[in-house]
Amino acid sequence: MSVQGTHEVRNIDCIELGRYRITPWYFSPYPKEFSKIPVVYICEFCLKYTDSECRLRRHLSKCLFRHPPGNEIYRKDKLSFFEIDGRKNKTYARNLCLLAKLFLDHKTLYFDTDPFLFYILCELDEYGFHIVGYFSKEKESASDFNVACILTLPPYQRKGYGRFLIEFSYALSKVEGKSGTPEKPLSDLGLLSYRSYWSHAIVDTIMKHNEIKSGSQRPSLSVNDIVERTAIKKDDTHEANAKKKSLHIDVNCLKWRSKYSPAYS
Numbered sequence: 001m002s003v004q005g006t007h008e009v010r011n012i013d014c015i016e017l018g019r020y021r022i023t024p025w026y027f028s029p030y031p032k033e034f035s036k037i038p039v040v041y042i043c044e045f046c047l048k049y050t051d052s053e054c055r056l057r058r059h060l061s062k063c064l065f066r067h068p069p070g071n072e073i074y075r076k077d078k079l080s081f082f083e084i085d086g087r088k089n090k091t092y093a094r095n096l097c098l099l100a101k102l103f104l105d106h107k108t109l110y111f112d113t114d115p116f117l118f119y120i121l122c123e124l125d126e127y128g129f130h131i132v133g134y135f136s137k138e139k140e141s142a143s144d145f146n147v148a149c150i151l152t153l154p155p156y157q158r159k160g161y162g163r164f165l166i167e168f169s170y171a172l173s174k175v176e177g178k179s180g181t182p183e184k185p186l187s188d189l190g191l192l193s194y195r196s197y198w199s200h201a202i203v204d205t206i207m208k209h210n211e212i213k214s215g216s217q218r219p220s221l222s223v224n225d226i227v228e229r230t231a232i233k234k235d236d237t238h239e240a241n242a243k244k245k246s247l248h249i250d251v252n253c254l255k256w257r258s259k260y261s262p263a264y265s
Contacts, residue, residue, distance in 0.1 A: 008027035009027060010024055010025065010026055010027055011027050011028070011030070011034075011035040012024045012028060012030060012034065012035060012040055012102060013037075013038055013039070014038060014039045014040070015039065015040045015041075015042055015099075015102065016039055016040070016041045016042065016053075016056075017042045017044050017099075017131075017153070018044035018130055020155045021039070022153075022154055022155065024102035024103065025102065025103050025105070026101065026102060026103065026104065026105045027101070028098050028099075028101035028102045029098065029101070030049065030098055033051070034049070034051060037051050037052075039053075041053055041055070041056035042056075042095075042099065043056065043059055043060060043063055043065075044130055044131055045063060045065040045066055045067065045068075045128060045129070046063055046065040046069070046092060046095075047092055047095035047096055047099060047131075048063075048095065049095065049098070065128075066127075066128030066129060067080075067082060067122060067128060067129035068082040068084055068092065068120040068122065068129070068131070069084065069089050069092050070082045070083050070084035070085065070089060070118075070120070071083050073119075074168070075124075078123055078124045078125070079121065079122070079123060079124070079132075079164075080121075080122045080124055080129055081119050081120065081121055081122075081168060082119070082120045082122065082129070083117060083118070083119055084096075084117065084118040084119075084120060085117060086113030086114055086115065086116040086117065086118060086136075087113070087114040090113055090114075093113035093116070093118055094111070094113055096118060096120075096134065097113065097149075100134070100149060100151045103151055103153070103154065104149060104151055104187075105187070106185070106186075106187045106190075115138055115139055115140070116136045116137065116138060116139065116148060117136065117137055117138075117139055118134055118135075118136045119134060119135050119136070119137075119165075119168065119169075119172075120133075120134045121133050121134060121161065121164065121165060121168075131153065132152065132153060132156045132161050133150075133151050133152035133153055133156060133161055133162070133165055134150070134151060134165070135147045135148075135149065135150035135151070135165050135166075135168075135169055136148045136149045136150075137169070137172075143181070143183075144173075144178060144179060144180050144181060144233065145180070145181060145182065145183040146169045146170065146172065146173045146180030146181065146182065146231075147166075147169045147180075147182040147183060148183045149183075150162075150165055150166070150169075150182070150190065152165065162193050163193065163196070163197055166193065166194065166197045167197065167201075169182075170201070170230065170231045170232065173231040174231045178231070179227050179228075179231045179232060179233045179234070180231055180232075180233065181232075181233040181235070181236055182194060194236070194239075195239065195240055198232055198236055198237065198239065198240035199240045199241075201230045201232060202226055202230065202232070202237060202240055205221075205226055205229050205230055206221065206226075209221045209225075223237055
């Protein structure tokens with residue numbers, strides 16, 4: 001179920017997730033009793049939540065998970081992606097959505113997870129796979145949405161992980177042999193992130209194309225070629241060039257000349 005932002009008052013004061021204590025940004029529909037405690041303790045491996053550090057420690061001593069309960073479909077160096085089926089792993093998926101809702105205001109799903117796949121990005125160390133962020137997507141989308149919700153957890157923001165998540169969503173679209181687009185509307189931050197990714201991906205494609213020479217002429221590159229190579233929807237290639245209205249200098253109105261100019265007098 002996709003739920004628009006409720007604008008309800010933030011109900012959780014603090015969470016502890018692994019080695020981080022984080023102040024939530026928004027309301028999330030955890031059970032009401034959890035709004036009355038100073039800290040909600042969350043197992044970073046299975047995402048089970050509890051109301052005390054003591055209960056968390058008891059849980060960790062028995063928890064069999066050291067990574068999300070799905071298939072690892074990508075690993076390079078210390079970064080991995082796990083694919084979670086929202087039907088087969090309902091408890092994990094619902095707990096993930098509850099966690100994500102603490103930091104997503106515009107929309108998230110948290111009840112009917114069956115139609116969705118979840119792709120969890122993790123950092124690996126000697127203790128296990130630590131969740132960094134995730135995105136979800138519908139198993140079947142008539143509109144070719146390749147992302148429903150996307151989030152980088154606050155301790156990992158501003159480190160390039162958001163772009164990495166977006167890039168991975170398009171890598172999956174390429175494997176599927178089709179172009180994709182995120183479900184809209186995007187949040188303001190999401191739109192900025194996507195515009196940045198689209199612009200870089202398109203420029204990178206054009207630059208790589210310009211390195212290819214065919215005799216004395218370089219082969220042409222159409223918008224459809226860019227769509228095929230990047231898996232970015234055609235409408236989004238135009239959106240990548242959209243800019244907020246901003247001030248620009250009109251050089252015709254400039255009446256100043258350098259004293260080093262030959263025309264200077």
